[in-house]
Amino acid sequence: MNDISTASPVLEFKHFAALSDEQAEAHIIEARARLAQRAVLLCHHYQRESIYRHADLTGDSLKLARLAAQTDAEFIVFCGVRFMAEVADILSRPQQIVILPDLAAGCSMADMADLEKVEQCWIELTDMLGTPDARITPVTYINSAADLKAFCGEHGGVVCTSTNAPAIIDWALKQREKVLFFPDQHLGRWTGYKKGIPLDQMAVWDPDLENGGLTKKEIEHARILLWKGYCSVHQMFQVEHIRNWRTQHPDGFVISHPECNLDVCLESNYVGSTEFIINTVTAAPPGTRWLVGTELNLVSRLAEQLKAQNKIIKFMAPTVCMCSTMQRIDPQHLAWALENLANGNAVNPIRVPTHDAELARAALTRMLETS
Numbered sequence: 001m002n003d004i005s006t007a008s009p010v011l012e013f014k015h016f017a018a019l020s021d022e023q024a025e026a027h028i029i030e031a032r033a034r035l036a037q038r039a040v041l042l043c044h045h046y047q048r049e050s051i052y053r054h055a056d057l058t059g060d061s062l063k064l065a066r067l068a069a070q071t072d073a074e075f076i077v078f079c080g081v082r083f084m085a086e087v088a089d090i091l092s093r094p095q096q097i098v099i100l101p102d103l104a105a106g107c108s109m110a111d112m113a114d115l116e117k118v119e120q121c122w123i124e125l126t127d128m129l130g131t132p133d134a135r136i137t138p139v140t141y142i143n144s145a146a147d148l149k150a151f152c153g154e155h156g157g158v159v160c161t162s163t164n165a166p167a168i169i170d171w172a173l174k175q176r177e178k179v180l181f182f183p184d185q186h187l188g189r190w191t192g193y194k195k196g197i198p199l200d201q202m203a204v205w206d207p208d209l210e211n212g213g214l215t216k217k218e219i220e221h222a223r224i225l226l227w228k229g230y231c232s233v234h235q236m237f238q239v240e241h242i243r244n245w246r247t248q249h250p251d252g253f254v255i256s257h258p259e260c261n262l263d264v265c266l267e268s269n270y271v272g273s274t275e276f277i278i279n280t281v282t283a284a285p286p287g288t289r290w291l292v293g294t295e296l297n298l299v300s301r302l303a304e305q306l307k308a309q310n311k312i313i314k315f316m317a318p319t320v321c322m323c324s325t326m327q328r329i330d331p332q333h334l335a336w337a338l339e340n341l342a343n344g345n346a347v348n349p350i351r352v353p354t355h356d357a358e359l360a361r362a363a364l365t366r367m368l369e370t371s
């Protein structure tokens with residue numbers, strides 16, 4: 001397993017950077033043939049087409065987490081962003097190696113909460129409420145660093161994804177009277193709203209202000225404290241885009257990701273994860289028309305795939321909004337990572353420190369058992 005005794009010298013990325021996409025693709029195909037079953041390529045739906053076509057398995061965050069936990073492959077090559085690769089490392093076996101082809105593939109929303117700020121928030125809540133461990137369940141969206149998942153594991157909390165957030169919020173509110181939800185305020189608000197929690201009982205916690213910018217009374221009144229984070233891609237979608245489109249296409253359907261703001265979600269016919277969006281539009285009757293509020297690579301691919309069924313699928317925003325960090329995984333980085341792997345060198349391995357991994361696994365396991 002993972003024998004590197006016969007490894008050749010590590011190939012530097014600079015030799016791959018100048019390759020055209022076609023040349024890089026030839027390297028990808030050749031390296032994959034050499035690796036055969038030793039490597040599995042997991043791919044998120046936001047990946048560009050020149051990567052997606054090489055995937056062994058695709059999915060949303062929840063499905064990819066489950067797939068990573070199930071695979072027997074020695075190497076999990078993750079075409080997605082860092083938090084997803086970290087989850088794969090935490091849920092896979094210790095001897096398996098997870099590779100992220102470009103370490104710069106992060107998530108700007110995940111970066112909006114860090115351990116220092118969340119611990120400061122917990123201290124301030126302790127001052128305001130007494131023992132937060134007795135009164136608040138911390139819930140982190142899977143789009144977060146491993147040490148925040150570990151924080152949740154340590155404090156009786158849990159992880160959620162865009163698919164299972166309603167079930168997780170139910171679970172969390174059964175454990176304790178309140179939830180601290182980070183980092184995406186929009187997913188938290190939409191989920192709370194769907195659960196029937198009044199908007200005035202969902203207060204926004206601003207980590208850059210003392211006590212989150214809230215009074216003790218506001219905190220006592222809140223059932224869900226929403227961290228002031230958001231996705232820069234999904235914040236581009238606005239309710240006016242939907243209303244303008246509906247005036248021209250009153251029979252059309254609107255489908256959005258729950259990282260969109262509440263008004264967009266309320267105005268949509270369907271709201272759900274990337275996998276849900278793909279499945280719903282794919283299963284719809286031929287000839288239907290759709291406005292889709294999620295990342296452009298996914299929407300363009302879906303439009304192309306379903307053209308043959310006469311489905312007309314349009315991207316919600318008038319401006320281009322791709323996820324720039326998902327875009328970091330390009331054929332050149334994938335070729336570099338795979339060729340090194342085939343030569344016996346695991347470049348860009350993702351290794352979550354053991355202590356964090358154990359605590360984060362507890363929070364992820366609670367999620368997988370609850371959803």
Ligand code: 13P
Pocket residue numbers: 045059060061062143161162163231257259272273274275
């Ligand atoms: P999904 O889990 O729905 O794929 O969402 C991940 C994500 O980052 C959406 O922006």
Ligand code: SF4
Pocket residue numbers: 081106107108109110143231232233234259295323324325326
């Ligand atoms: Fe993060 Fe938004 Fe990109 Fe999803 S689309 S990975 S939430 S920045």
